[in-house]
Amino acid sequence: SQTIHQWPATLVQPVGSPLSLECTVEGTSNPNLYWYRQAAGRGLQLLFYSVGIGQISSEVPQNLSASRPQDRQFILSSKKLLLSDSGFYLCAWSRSFTFDQPQHFGDGTRLSIL
Amino acid sequence: DQQVKQNSPSLSVQEGRISILNCDYTNSMFDYFLWYKKYPAEGPTFLISISSIKDKNEDGRFTVFLNKSAKHLSLHIVPSQPGDSAVYFCAATTTSGTYKYIFGTGTRLKVLA
Numbered sequence: 001s002q003t004i005h006q007w008p009a010t011l012v013q014p015v016g017s018p019l020s021l022e023c024t025v026e027g028t029s030n031p032n033l034y035w036y037r038q039a040a041g042r043g044l045q046l047l048f049y050s051v052g053i054g055q056i057s058s059e060v061p062q063n064l065s066a067s068r069p070q071d072r073q074f075i076l077s078s079k080k081l082l083l084s085d086s087g088f089y090l091c092a093w094s095r096s097f098t099f100d101q102p103q104h105f106g107d108g109t110r111l112s113i114l
Numbered sequence: 115d116q117q118v119k120q121n122s123p124s125l126s127v128q129e130g131r132i133s134i135l136n137c138d139y140t141n142s143m144f145d146y147f148l149w150y151k152k153y154p155a156e157g158p159t160f161l162i163s164i165s166s167i168k169d170k171n172e173d174g175r176f177t178v179f180l181n182k183s184a185k186h187l188s189l190h191i192v193p194s195q196p197g198d199s200a201v202y203f204c205a206a207t208t209t210s211g212t213y214k215y216i217f218g219t220g221t222r223l224k225v226l227a
């Protein structure tokens with residue numbers, strides 16, 4: 001069966017510090033991968049998605065970036081965090097870009113910026 | 115521009131009764147819709163979906179209804195159980211595009227024992 005792992009579960013970082021969140025998927029190959037953010041009182045906002053190694057599409061311009069160094073690894077990064085980067089970050093995967101394959105989410109990372 | 119809206123931030127229902135969660139969308143290109151359930155400190159889990167070629171899809175206690183003319187979908191949970199207490203998100207996508215999901219802001223359901 002397929003599993004998705006995200007870490008860390010919680011993170012407290014000072015403003016201006018760098019960020020690296022990692023997500024890995026097991027039990028499948030060539031998944032589509034996604035990074036979402038849920039800010040307080042908001043829905044899930046798609047930040048990045050990837051259909052393959054090295055292929056990243058950005059949905060929202062911001063000081064975050066994503067990379068996919070391996071088939072089942074997706075990394076969310078920032079060089080300098082802002083207060084507005086606080087939120088709940090979720091990684092997700094799906095088998096392919098077909099409508100009958102829902103996205104499956106990890107348990108998320110709660111990021112607090114001080 | 116919120117293309118998918120869940121106008122009720124919260125809903126309380128007695129155990130055993132029906133829970134109805136609503137979702138409205140504005141983009142007529144959306145043709146596939148999903149519901150996710152989310153517990154605190156966990157990621158959302160897929161619950162049920164519906165294609166625009168249908169107006170109803172049922173899975174156990176969960177039924178999703180789609181009214182394309184009104185651009186409205188709803189999730190019915192019958193009978194509601196305390197374990198159903200969670201935040202429910204609806205999502206919409208276009209199967210002719212990049213299949214990106216647009217999520218609503220969620221409705222917090224509380225089932226009272």
